[in-house]
Amino acid sequence: MTLRNGEIADLFDLLGDLYELDGAVVYRVLAYRRAAKRFRETAESVWTLSEQGRLTELDDIGDTIATKVGELRETGTMAALEKLRGRVPESLVEIVRLPGLGAKTARRLWQELGITTLAELELAAREGRLQGQAGFGERKEQQLLAQLEAGAAPRKRVFRLDQALELARTVLEPLRAHPACERADEAGSLRRRAESVGDVDVIAAATDGPALTAWLIEQPFVAEVLGHGTTKASILTHNGVQLDLRVVPLASYGNLLQHFTGSKGHNVRMREDAQRRGMSISEWGIEDTESGEVFRTPDEDEVYRHLGYQPIPPELREDNGELELARANELPELVEPADIRGDLHLHSDWSGDGKHSLLDVVEAVRARGHSYMAITDHSGGVGMGIGLEPDDVRRQIEAVHRVRETLDGFELLAGCEVDIMGDGSLYLPDDVMAELDWVVASLHVAQRQGADRITKRLIAAAEHPSVDVIGHPSGRLIGKRDGYDFDVEALVEACADHGTFLEINSQPHRLDLRPAHARLALAAGVKLVISTDAHRLSALDYQELGVFMARRAGATRDDIVNARPLAELAALRKPGRVAQAATRASISKS
Ligand SMILES: [Zn+2]
Numbered sequence: 001m002t003l004r005n006g007e008i009a010d011l012f013d014l015l016g017d018l019y020e021l022d023g024a025v026v027y028r029v030l031a032y033r034r035a036a037k038r039f040r041e042t043a044e045s046v047w048t049l050s051e052q053g054r055l056t057e058l059d060d061i062g063d064t065i066a067t068k069v070g071e072l073r074e075t076g077t078m079a080a081l082e083k084l085r086g087r088v089p090e091s092l093v094e095i096v097r098l099p100g101l102g103a104k105t106a107r108r109l110w111q112e113l114g115i116t117t118l119a120e121l122e123l124a125a126r127e128g129r130l131q132g133q134a135g136f137g138e139r140k141e142q143q144l145l146a147q148l149e150a151g152a153a154p155r156k157r158v159f160r161l162d163q164a165l166e167l168a169r170t171v172l173e174p175l176r177a178h179p180a181c182e183r184a185d186e187a188g189s190l191r192r193r194a195e196s197v198g199d200v201d202v203i204a205a206a207t208d209g210p211a212l213t214a215w216l217i218e219q220p221f222v223a224e225v226l227g228h229g230t231t232k233a234s235i236l237t238h239n240g241v242q243l244d245l246r247v248v249p250l251a252s253y254g255n256l257l258q259h260f261t262g263s264k265g266h267n268v269r270m271r272e273d274a275q276r277r278g279m280s281i282s283e284w285g286i287e288d289t290e291s292g293e294v295f296r297t298p299d300e301d302e303v304y305r306h307l308g309y310q311p312i313p314p315e316l317r318e319d320n321g322e323l324e325l326a327r328a329n330e331l332p333e334l335v336e337p338a339d340i341r342g343d344l345h346l347h348s349d350w351s352g353d354g355k356h357s358l359l360d361v362v363e364a365v366r367a368r369g370h371s372y373m374a375i376t377d378h379s380g381g382v383g384m385g386i387g388l389e390p391d392d393v394r395r396q397i398e399a400v401h402r403v404r405e406t407l408d409g410f411e412l413l414a415g416c417e418v419d420i421m422g423d424g425s426l427y428l429p430d431d432v433m434a435e436l437d438w439v440v441a442s443l444h445v446a447q448r449q450g451a452d453r454i455t456k457r458l459i460a461a462a463e464h465p466s467v468d469v470i471g472h473p474s475g476r477l478i479g480k481r482d483g484y485d486f487d488v489e490a491l492v493e494a495c496a497d498h499g500t501f502l503e504i505n506s507q508p509h510r511l512d513l514r515p516a517h518a519r520l521a522l523a524a525g526v527k528l529v530i531s532t533d534a535h536r537l538s539a540l541d542y543q544e545l546g547v548f549m550a551r552r553a554g555a556t557r558d559d560i561v562n563a564r565p566l567a568e569l570a571a572l573r574k575p576g577r578v579a580q581a582a583t584r585a586s587i588s589k590s
């Protein structure tokens with residue numbers, strides 16, 4: 001028996017959930033969940049790493065976890081898991097994993113009402129038996145029922161863009177170097193840089209197709225071969241992503257790449273448009289209906305040109321009016337990863353959740369080729385026992401000034417990620433914020449308030465004279481929660497009126513603003529900031545993900561605040577902020 005990474009991860013998640021239901025200390029539960037996450041994201045086989053005694057080479061995996069995986073290999077289970085299964089009904093886990101319910105509530109439902117399954121919970125809610133019990137009011141009971149009816153069972157797993165990109169890179173690099181390979185590209189939603197993908201599509205042209213499909217199924221990341229022929233192979237990786245490789249003729253490579261990139265909506269509209277112009281499109285070529293001549297090309301751009309369009313970047317192919325723009329030669333010139341010059345949302349070890357010192361962060365950001373950055377550790381109010389109090393903020397500003405003196409040709413801004421509190425106020429006093437060079441206002445607490453209150457809080461932050469940008473505005477976590485309910489149009493309007501920027505947060509589980517909302521912001525003239533929000537140095541790599549979201553929204557370099565030199569930023573900022581900066585400069589000179 002060999003378990004796949006996803007299966008091992010599921011067991012560790014189960015272990016964490018059962019421990020939590022049993023009332024174990026938090027750090028232990030977190031350690032199991034972190035391990036599960038790490039296993040799921042590891043491309044190599046965790047089973048094999050364990051056999052080779054190399055498991056602790058992975059981040060977040062210590063001896064305790066490694067020993068447990070060893071136990072799993074030898075006995076088929078873990079003693080701790082079996083012991084917990086004897087104490088806590090396993091079906092409670094389904095209840096814990098419902099959005100909005102935690103271990104505490106699930107435990108009370110079990111101990112006070114004897115509820116251990118989803119079906120029992122639904123019945124009890126339907127009969128109104130939860131009200132006044134186990135921390136349930138009438139409203140919460142109704143919410144739960146609505147969720148259950150909407151099928152709010154634990155969600156299907158999604159693969160994030162960063163994971164899909166990494167897999168595609170792992171495959172494409174050696175594939176392109178293969179002697180039989182003429183061309184190879186990713187296709188599908190990954191090539192369009194969708195925030196999450198169902199599977200990864202790769203297409204290739206080859207002098208010897210069967211050699212490529214045979215090569216693929218032999219690769220170390222393959223956990224299971226789902227299908228294998230001379231022109232197509234489908235495999236499952238150890239972290240549970242399905243990858244399909246199709247080998248196609250070089251002569252039609254451009255047509256097929258265009259076809260398999262999609263989106264469906266884009267392709268349908270393009271076909272209809274072509275028909276009106278006497279052409280018929282298939283994946284293999286474009287036929288002139290009158291002459292019967294078929295146009296085939298290895299070059300995808302030529303497909304668009306033949307049809308009378310500008311070549312359309314894959315990120316825009318979502319049937320959002322891009323064909324009309326391309327017809328009129330009016331496609332926006334999209335921002336590129338290389339256009340980004342600074343990073344304006346970064347954490348250090350000052351606020352307790354960042355992993356690295358201020359100096360290390362500065363060095364790393366600088367090494368990326370950026371010319372400026374803002375350090376924006378959390379203010380208090382964010383919970384979790386972290387965050388800076390006003391005095392800490394002042395001390396950090398001084399520390400920033402000291403570091404700044406040692407820097408040549410790189411600008412360091414003193415900033416803060418200030419929490420938007422439940423009542424719509426900001427955690428830091430106004431005079432402290434006025435001392436900061438850069439203020440990100442973000443909402444982390446009281447996310448379950450109704451849409452009205454959340455919207456009011458965000459708008460109040462956007463209207464504040466010291467706030468430069470609203471961080472991760474929707475609060476969504478990809479694959480976990482959709483984000484709080486709020487009126488995005490009202491927020492965009494407030495930002496437009498007050499000169500506040502909106503952030504595209506590049507963390508792969510956030511990518512927030514999402515492209516549809518970023519589009520609204522751009523249409524209203526609101527500028528965007530693409531930030532990494534890195535808490536560890538490796539997360540600086542994520543900036544390109546934010547750029548991809550901006551591209552999906554149709555953003556140009558001009559639309560992105562941090563695609564400009566710092567000196568040009570002042571012209572975009574709130575007049576109040578510029579005045580504050582002038583005061584700060586005169587104070588520091590005197
Ligand atoms: Zn945040």
Ligand SMILES: [Zn+2]
Nearest residue numbers: 345347417533
């Ligand atoms: Zn942050």
